Amino acid sequence: MAIKWFKKFFKKQEIGIEKVxxxxxxxxxxxxxxxLESIGLIVAEVYSRDLGHAQKLCKKLYDAAPVNSLDxxxxxxELFVIAIPDDAIAEVASSLLLPPNTTLVHTSGAMAxxxxxxxxTKFGVFYPLQTFSANQKINxxxxxxxxxxxxxxxLALMERIAKRLSENVAKVSSAQRKVIHLAxxxxxxxxxxxxxxxxxxxxxxxxxxxxxKPLVAAMLEKALKNGPAGSQTGPAIRGDQETINEHLTxxxxxxxxxxxxxxxxxxxxxxxxDD
Amino acid sequence: MAIKWFKKFFKKQEIGIEKVxxxxxxxxxxxxxxxLESIGLIVAEVYSRDLGHAQKLCKKLYDAAPVNSLDxxxxxxELFVIAIPDDAIAEVASSLLLPPNTTLVHTSGAMAxxxxxxxxTKFGVFYPLQTFSANQKINxxxxxxxxxxxxxxxLALMERIAKRLSENVAKVSSAQRKVIHLAxxxxxxxxxxxxxxxxxxxxxxxxxxxxxKPLVAAMLEKALKNGPAGSQTGPAIRGDQETINEHLTxxxxxxxxxxxxxxxxxxxxxxxxDD
Numbered sequence: 374m375a376i377k378w379f380k381k382f383f384k385k386q387e388i389g390i391e392k393v394x395x396x397x398x399x400x401x402x403x404x405x406x407x408x409l410e411s412i413g414l415i416v417a418e419v420y421s422r423d424l425g426h427a428q429k430l431c432k433k434l435y436d437a438a439p440v441n442s443l444d445x446x447x448x449x450x451e452l453f454v455i456a457i458p459d460d461a462i463a464e465v466a467s468s469l470l471l472p473p474n475t476t477l478v479h480t481s482g483a484m485a486x487x488x489x490x491x492x493x494t495k496f497g498v499f500y501p502l503q504t505f506s507a508n509q510k511i512n513x514x515x516x517x518x519x520x521x522x523x524x525x526x527x528l529a530l531m532e533r534i535a536k537r538l539s540e541n542v543a544k545v546s547s548a549q550r551k552v553i554h555l556a557x558x559x560x561x562x563x564x565x566x567x568x569x570x571x572x573x574x575x576x577x578x579x580x581x582x583x584x585x586k587p588l589v590a591a592m593l594e595k596a597l598k599n600g601p602a603g604s605q606t607g608p609a610i611r612g613d614q615e616t617i618n619e620h621l622t623x624x625x626x627x628x629x630x631x632x633x634x635x636x637x638x639x640x641x642x643x644x645x646x647d648d
Numbered sequence: 649m650a651i652k653w654f655k656k657f658f659k660k661q662e663i664g665i666e667k668v669x670x671x672x673x674x675x676x677x678x679x680x681x682x683x684l685e686s687i688g689l690i691v692a693e694v695y696s697r698d699l700g701h702a703q704k705l706c707k708k709l710y711d712a713a714p715v716n717s718l719d720x721x722x723x724x725x726e727l728f729v730i731a732i733p734d735d736a737i738a739e740v741a742s743s744l745l746l747p748p749n750t751t752l753v754h755t756s757g758a759m760a761x762x763x764x765x766x767x768x769t770k771f772g773v774f775y776p777l778q779t780f781s782a783n784q785k786i787n788x789x790x791x792x793x794x795x796x797x798x799x800x801x802x803l804a805l806m807e808r809i810a811k812r813l814s815e816n817v818a819k820v821s822s823a824q825r826k827v828i829h830l831a832x833x834x835x836x837x838x839x840x841x842x843x844x845x846x847x848x849x850x851x852x853x854x855x856x857x858x859x860x861k862p863l864v865a866a867m868l869e870k871a872l873k874n875g876p877a878g879s880q881t882g883p884a885i886r887g888d889q890e891t892i893n894e895h896l897t898x899x900x901x902x903x904x905x906x907x908x909x910x911x912x913x914x915x916x917x918x919x920x921x922d923d
Contacts, residue, residue, distance in 0.1 A: 561860070
């Protein structure tokens with residue numbers, strides 16, 4: 374017992390706080406709460422509108438209490454992490470009852486830090502630049518953690534936590550974070566959608582995306598290694614109008630895809646004409 | 649000497665031919681010619697309009713002669729592989745002088761097999777579904793090889809060769825091949841371009857694509873493992889109009905990118921509305 378107490382005391386001295394509460398029990402909360410416990414913090418509560426969700430996550434944590442009330446006035450937590458969909462953050466934050474002297478952060482890539490001004494004196498953004506899903510082991514070591522804080526002391530606290538999780542911690546302003554998020558939408562959400570379209574084109578014709586996996590993997594490896602601008606291949610950059618026309622003929626009964634094909638082809642041509 | 653002769657004889661018996669000539673010295677010819685030598689075939693000649701290109705590739709081969717004439721009437725090759733840009737295949741094929749009873753194949757994903765009808769009696773398509781670049785080691789083992797042939801005997805020859813190179817050999821008709829090629833344009837060329845746009849957005853704002861690498865790698869891993877349609881994330885599928893509007897505001901001085909953003913966002917919304 375004495376050793377356990379000493380370890381806890383020592384951890385607290387190192388990080389500066391001991392207990393953290395998660396507002397939200399979705400994918401980000403799921404992975405981040407367990408990661409914070411792995412570096413020695415204790416999750417005090419997990420809030421979800423749906424108590425069942427909070428309970429499910431609490432089973433993965435040492436001693437967290439599932440709650441569906443936003444009244445934390447008697448909570449022992451020193452840090453509150455809002456990890457819920459962007460458009461719900463303002464509303465939930467406005468309903469929070471926090472104990473005095475706590476720090477409030479959100480984990481959103483798109484939302485400004487200013488959103489939290491009315492609700493806490495010490496606040497920040499703790500944005501893990503990664504996509505999270507339920508059935509996936511996450512290693513935070515290489516995940517970029519983008520931090521922003523209301524003041525130097527809060528930033529220092531967030532850095533002590535972040536650097537224990539990841540080798541890739543950066544101070545990123547709200548304006549920069551928005552640009553990064555926009556770039557991530559192009560690089561991840563949109564590329565994933567093109568893969569979905571590709572799969573659909575193949576399926577309709579009795580083929581499987583499996584066939585393209587080696588090609589896609591090689592493309593990505595090359596793009597990330599040598600830079601995508603120098604790795605562009607295909608009919609658009611070759612100016613191969615014959616192939617482009619054949620592809621548009623194949624898409625002639627699918628107006629949305631042929632429109633997309635034409636616009637991206639035009640974008641590729643324009644991109645390299647500027648050189 | 650006797651052993652070498654025996655080995656050669658044995659190889660020929662196994663594959664059915666001994667010598668192959670490459671028309672073209674670009675990336676596909678570069679990798680495929682060396683791969684064919686690795687399974688025991690001998691490259692007799694490498695043709696390029698630019699003799700220097702042919703010479704450069706021949707240095708990588710055992711005993712190939714670099715040529716810049718299309719008169720192969722006295723060549724010992726039994727198989728001719730056309731590996732040049734799509735729009736040059738018909739013209740080059742029409743200028744070929746081949747020895748009798750040889751097999752002529754092209755390696756294009758987009759061009760039909762019929763293209764070769766006027767120029768040979770035994771012909772086919774040997775399409776490696778991979779992107780090739782000069783400074784890259786290629787292992788053919790997992791590269792899908794899509795085969796099509798004028799007749800069963802030619803197909804059997806091509807299969808004997810292909811199966812020695814790859815575990816992933818499929819008979820694919822010209823019509824199917826075109827669809828696969830179109831799907832590959834979406835999955836590779838277009839996704840690469842979106843990464844290039846992402847990089848440009850970051851660069852303009854003093855950030856680096858490096859930051860997004862873990863995110864992009866995770867997205868791709870998830871898309872290829874669980875299927876892209878089930879892996880879609882981001883503001884479009886969440887119906888997060890606020891974030892979409894903020895992104896469009898960031899792109900307000902870049903009409904082509906904002907047009908692309910809107911069209912792909914619309915495409916994602918439509919894709920999942922159909923469910």
